[in-house]
Amino acid sequence: MGESLPRVHGGAQQHSDTLRRPVHTLRVKMVLLGSSGVGKSSLALRFSKDEFRSTSPTVGCAYLTQVVHLSNATLRFEIWDTAGQEKYHSVTPLYYRGAHVALLVYDITQRETFVRAQVWLKELEKQYIPGSTVIWLVGNKGDLAHDRQVPLEEGESLASNKGLYFIETSALSGEQVNELLQSVAHRVFECIGAQQGGLTEWQETPTVDLRHKDSFNLFASCCKVGP
Amino acid sequence: MKVSVDIRHSVQHGDGTKPDWDGIMETANHQEGEAAAVKIGDSPLESNQPADSLAASFSLLENHMFPDPVESNGSAAVSRIEPVNSQPPDVSAEHLGLDEKPPSDQVMKLDPEKTKTECQNDVSMQPADGTTEDDATDNDQSDSGEFVVTMLAKAKLEEQGIGVKGRSSPLLEAGTQESSSFTSHRDEDVTADSWRQHRKHVFVLSEAGKPIYSRYGSEEALSSTMGVMMALVSFVQSGDNIIRSVYSDEHTVVFLQKGPLVLVCVSSSRQSEQQLQGELLYVYYQIISMLTQASISRIFEHKKNYDLRRLLAGSEKILDGLLNLVDSDPSFLLSAVHCLPLASSLRDSLSQILQKAITPNLVFSILIAKNQLLTIVQEKTVIEDSRLEPADVHLLLNLIGASSAFQAGEIWTPICLPLFNPDCYFYAYISYLDPPECTVCLLLLSTDKEAFYSVAECKRKIEEAMMAQNSLSLIAKAGTYSVSQVGVSDLRHFMYKPFDVPDNYRQLTQFTSPEMEAPYSSEEEKMRLLDLYRYMHGRIHSTSRPLKLIYHVAERETLLAWVTSKFELYTCFSPLVTKACAITAITKLLRWIKKEEDRLFIRYPPKYSTTPNPSKSSRGGKSDQQDSTDNGFLSLL
Incomplete structure (x- = not known):
């Protein structure tokens, strides 16, 4: 749980520089779920730009992308940062359907958000066949440990009971955020990427100007999960 | 039937069935008499008592919101009924207005002793003063609003044969759940003068009197004030009337009822009632844009005292932003x-x-x-099917x-x-x-x-x-462009809104306006110019006496507003411009606009x-997404 995995980032960098041989780029749909104000958008911003800004409540859902290079594959994370506000809950399934990775985020200084994360877990369990989605329990705001209401052990034990991965992060300081993304990348590649049709390949559409890194394949399904 | 209440002069009542109103509001002498009547708990019931209490509520609200300037007028009555104050806000929010009919008859049955006991448990900021209904003359305004609420809530309970017990407070619970996304003005002390001095307050509440939104200060701190507002609405409603506005020297209070929501604006901006009502409508629309009208009605059909803040949590900023825009951007005024x-x-x-x-x-x-x-x-x-509306x-x-x-x-x-x-x-x-x-x-x-x-x-x-x-x-x-491009000296600023003409029928209503330049470059001066425009707009669109052309000599500028079948135009000139000069200048301006219109407007969208x-996108078409998304809210109840 949350164990540190070998860093591959540096190696991957050379990879893209020297590249002439085709590299598989696989699409990974990742969704962030959790109560309002736990730091989902801040985590997403860390993932994609490694920045921290104080944010306003998310409107609907924000979509970001980030590419992670592994030794044998490149993963293109399509991050769906959902709004925690209750008014959007009825539309949230729209965003988490077909997700390969779900991050259940809670605020370690607000017990209620921890309870709420478990409600989200139940929601997810209703929808999914185990094994098709890698689920992480993420205790955020690690920098506010002095106001902690949810002990580390409690998060760990919930995760092990439910078969989730667990980590505590701080989007503010950036602590453990990159580690989280790296471990997610490894796990998702191991668990889902190995399956037949588990992850679809990402291709730029032929008309695309290669300077645009954010483009989508209109015809590729993003929602293909499991065999 | 509409009622318009004007505290300064007299009450204009549509059907004249409640003559006492005039007396109450007219002079201080009358107020003394009437206030005494309100005060006496076991006085015989009379048919006009709802009106008495209503009048008292008006002054209570006035007094709570803005005590000093209106002191001499309506609030004399308030200090008389002051001592019987203070009911915990939760009671009012819970029970007030659950019934469409206000419990008018029961109001007077209230036992002052009992009420006093309630004060001990008061959770409001004011210490419960132990005085009785004698001649207490202190101006304990912030609790005054609770008086009517107390009476109403109490009466409602008595009507149902239940005593006041249990201090369950859904509002307070909701309050603690509020996330840290509070902006600073949500933490404002609602008893402070600075709070009262805000130019424009906006409140949204449910028909059950539950607070939904306040522009300044937290909703739960204002639950008693909102309770009074709901009391006013219900009282007038019970006479098959609709309350639209209350005027005092300094403030205008405007009410808007939309479905299960009640919106209230308390403004010292001197805008017309129509303008303020239009602004409240924008607030309502913004809420609808987030939740849809259908789901709001369904929610309240299901559960009358639902706390809509649950669904609006995190959206306060959107409403705050809207109200700031409404104040600073003339698009809203012009609906263009x-x-x-x-x-x-x-x-x-x-x-x-x-x-x-x-x-x-x-x-x-x-x-x-x-x-x-x-x-x-x-x-x-x-x-x-329909055009996209500016709003x-x-x-x-x-x-x-x-x-x-x-x-x-x-x-x-x-x-x-x-x-x-x-x-x-x-x-x-x-x-x-x-x-x-x-x-x-x-x-x-x-x-x-x-x-x-x-x-x-x-x-x-x-x-x-x-x-x-x-x-x-x-x-x-x-x-944006500078007014100097027009080439008309003495013209400082203008706003021009063309109306639909046959060739752009169903087109989005637009307007054009140059940048606000000196002397209107500071925020205060910009606001002052906008206020002048609002005044002109109010006169042009007055329901009682609409005008087509206004030449207005203000202190530091001269304005001319003109509405025709083809356009609506507001212009601002330097102070000493004569009417003839202004008209000539406008002719030049119109010629310039005509020449530039391809640049200034979206001509052929x-x-x-x-x-x-096609049915999927049409206005009337029931698309599948409506069902799948709206229904979600019901599961939250």
């Missing part, structure tokens, strides 16, 4: 959209780019720069301002356009085209909630085409056809 002046060739090429980047069920493509419209392309069948565009612009699209890259969110269809959601794709500056924003609206990837693909096409044509740098050069199944 401001577009960025742009060479018509550039605007056309942008429109063509949007026109080509389409996908099924896309209905509107909108390009925005510097918070002004660049161009808008609409689905053919949709505009045959809907204003709400969209406000949403963009409140969204985090500037950092996220792409936003996909359900949104309802209340004037287009108040019960249905569109799905809005919002993305900036020029990160990191983030001034040019693309907004694509689809009726298909699953369309994110195909709509995002449209954005990619648009981005590419704009890059090929170097559009972004051309847009960056465009901007282009269309596209994307909808294989």
